[in-house]
Amino acid sequence: MPKLKNQELLFIIFMLFSMFFGAGNLIFPAFLGNSAGEEMWISLIGFVITAVGLPILGVIAIGKAGSFNTLATRVHPLFAIIFPVLIYLSIGPGLAIPRAGTVAYEMSINPFLPEHLKGGSMMLFIYTVIFFLIVLALSLSPSKLVDRFGKLLTPILLILIAIIFVKAIFTPVSPYAQATELYTSNGFFQGFLDGYLTMDALAALVYGIVVVNTIRAKGIKDNAALSKYMLLAGLGAGVLLAVIYSILTYLGASVSSIEQLDNGAEVLTLVMNELFGPAGIVILGLLFTVACLCVSISLVISCGEYFSKLIPVFSYKVWATITAIVSFAVANLGLNQILAISVPILGMIYPLAIVLILLGIFNRYVNLSVYRVSIILTAIFSIIETINVTFLGKSLSDALSFIPLYDQGVGWILPALAGVIIGAVIGRGKSSVDEVMK
Structure with a gap:
């Protein structure tokens, strides 16, 4: 039976890590550390659950199911079309x-x-032309993904972060400040919600098949061996992500007593200026460029492969090109406009992704009714809450606050659990009827 060499597995771990690790993964933990200050560790635990634990479980769930489509079809064939399209558009050219x-x-x-x-549009236009041409050029040969990420881009990324961390350890900037009000009263759940913004649980549903195909290309065909290597790759990438998030949270907290800023980009700029002076801004720019290239290439490849199978009238290369062009056009709307629409979109689809991932992990213990009812109830809650926040100015919040954990931002948990229980009862009832009919 073929086996992966240790070096091959390491490169796949590096590839998966770099596919996850983009701009948001740099910004959000740094902002969390800066805002949480003395409370950073409890907030970091919540962040790691959604920004590390769920993505790795997502990769494993796809490995167990065989594909995203197979997993989503357990809910309903129509859901297996609509939900993946929403995810690919969100983590792809739409956001x-x-x-x-x-x-x-x-x-x-x-x-x-x-x-x-x-602040002008011309320089953004010129930069994004170059950026997306590079992304497209490196996306047209997806079979070379492991070599490009595992052997080149990921080591560069890790070396840059290691240099920053070592410098921060030997020349600490300042003591931690008291946490802001939000992180003082709700540190764990706020960190949990901050982890949504990385979008990695959504990306896991997309990347899982990329990792599966990469492992299969190495000669691993047996399902048991495939699941084992998916688990090892996921755990390895998860450890790297958790370590890097801890470093970035520490860096953000290290300047919290100097100033508590409005976003993670400003936090990292302050950190680098304090540690390295003007040269730090150059290092930070290189770090962001490498991370953003990694994740953009991964997403263009994933979208190209998905849409070429969904609508095969166009080839993979055509869909990859379309994805890059649309991404370029949306990018020129500006960062603030893009970020403004991200929170309500993620708030609606993220709970569905979490429920689907967890059901996929425990698939052997649940029936199809559990999938359907839990997803339906979670979707109803998520849609109502998105409308409440986006269009009604939170006017329904008082009426919804009776739901446990609603005030903490995770009110969808009760509908999801209710769906699991109701679905289990329905499934058991169907089994009993089938037994009687026999």
């Missing part, structure tokens, strides 16, 4: 890829522009 391109610009080019060019 995540453009966000990566604009963040890379804001961190690597904008700080060095003359004042009269900062």
Whole structure:
């Protein structure tokens, strides 16, 4: 039976890590540390659950199911079309890829522009043309993904972060400040919600099949061996992510007593300026560029492969090109506009992704009714809450606050659990009827 060499497994771990680790993964833990200050560790635990634990479980769930489509079909064939399309559009050209391109610009080019060019659209346009041409060029040969990420981009990324961390350890900036009010009263759950913003649990549903195909290309065909290597790759990438998030949270907290800022990009800029002076901004720009390239290439490949199978009238290369062009167009709307629409979208689809992942992990213990009822009830709650927040100015919040954990931002948990119980009862009832009919 074929086996992966240790070096091959390590490169797959590096590949998976770099596919997850983009702009948001740099920004959000740094902001969490800066805002949480003395409470950073409890907030970090919540963050790691959603930003590390769920993505790795997602990869494993896809490995167990065989594909995202197989997992989603357990709910309903129509759901297996609509939900994946929503996810691919969200983590692809509609949100995540453009966000990566604009963040890379804001961190690597904008700080060095003359004042009269900062905030202008022309420089963003020129930068994103170059950025997405590079992304597209490196996306047209997905079979080379392990070599590009595992052997080149990921080591560069890890070396840059290690240099920053070592410098911060030997020359600490300042003591931690008291946490802001939100993190003082609700540190764990706020960290849990912050982990949504990385979008990695959604990405896991997409990346899982990429990792499966990569392992299969190495000659691993047996399902048991495939599941084992998926588990090892997921755990390895998860450990790397958790370590890097801890470092970034520590860096954000280290400047919390100097200033508590409005976003993670500003936090990291302050950290790098304190540690390295003006040269730190150059290092930070390089770090963001590499991370954003990694995640953009991964997402273009994933979207290209998915849509070429969903609508095979166009080839993979055509769909990859379409994805890159649409991402370029959306990126030129600007970072603020992109971020403004991300929270309500993620708030609606993220709970569904979490429930689907957990059901996929425990598939042997649940029936199809559990999938259907729990997803339906979670979707109803998520849609109502999205409408409440986006269009009704939270006017329904008082009426919804009776739901346990609603005030903590995870009110969907009760509907999901109710769906599991109701689905289990329905499934057992169907089994009993079938036994009688026999």
